[in-house]
Amino acid sequence: GENVEQHPSTLSVQEGDSAVIKCTYSDSASNYFPWYKQELGKRPQLIIDIRSNVGEKKDQRIAVTLNKTAKHFSLHITETQPEDSAVYFCAASKNDYKLSFGAGTTVTVRA
């Protein structure tokens, strides 16, 4: 089955700096890569996703890049703000139904 590895497990950044989280996947057939954000005590919410026919996608301060050859994808958060503090999960899927997740990255934005 699919194996998704996520790094780093924790990330502390100064407010205003950028944060980057990286994930690798094992199944070359995977073609859908969502990112979820989970604030403390709340449910996960999808923040951005990308399909394998696209190399990069942006939505305001967040962006995701995908390297199919190397089988890795990354989440970039620019101009970080305190409300970006959360746990972020990457995931991979080859059929839009079965999702395999990374272990999560706890991001702390220091004021």
Add this chain to the structure above:
Amino acid sequence: EAQVTQNPRYLITVTGKKLTVTCSQNMNHEYMSWYRQDPGLGLRQIYYSMNVEVTDKGDVPEGYKVSRKEKRNFPLILESPSPNQTSLYFCASRPGGKVDTQYFGPGTRLTVL
């Protein structure tokens, strides 16, 4: 209000006592799914359902059963719970063709003693 509901929200039980966690959505979504969340392991998919009477295994289906007899409900059944099933469980749903609109339920915290 569009929502996914789970019951119970908290449950403490003992090993071997069968239990069911219910999940219901009012958005007429075709797709529903169950996940468990454990520290250091992130989210792991247990089972998913693409529509009524269509279910399939996720990454960690062992020890769980599901059924999808009607579109709105997707219960998770633990026939003989064990302590390693102590976890936070999330149900989620979305329209069949829209992968970017998954709604999660509020979560059920289960403790098996």
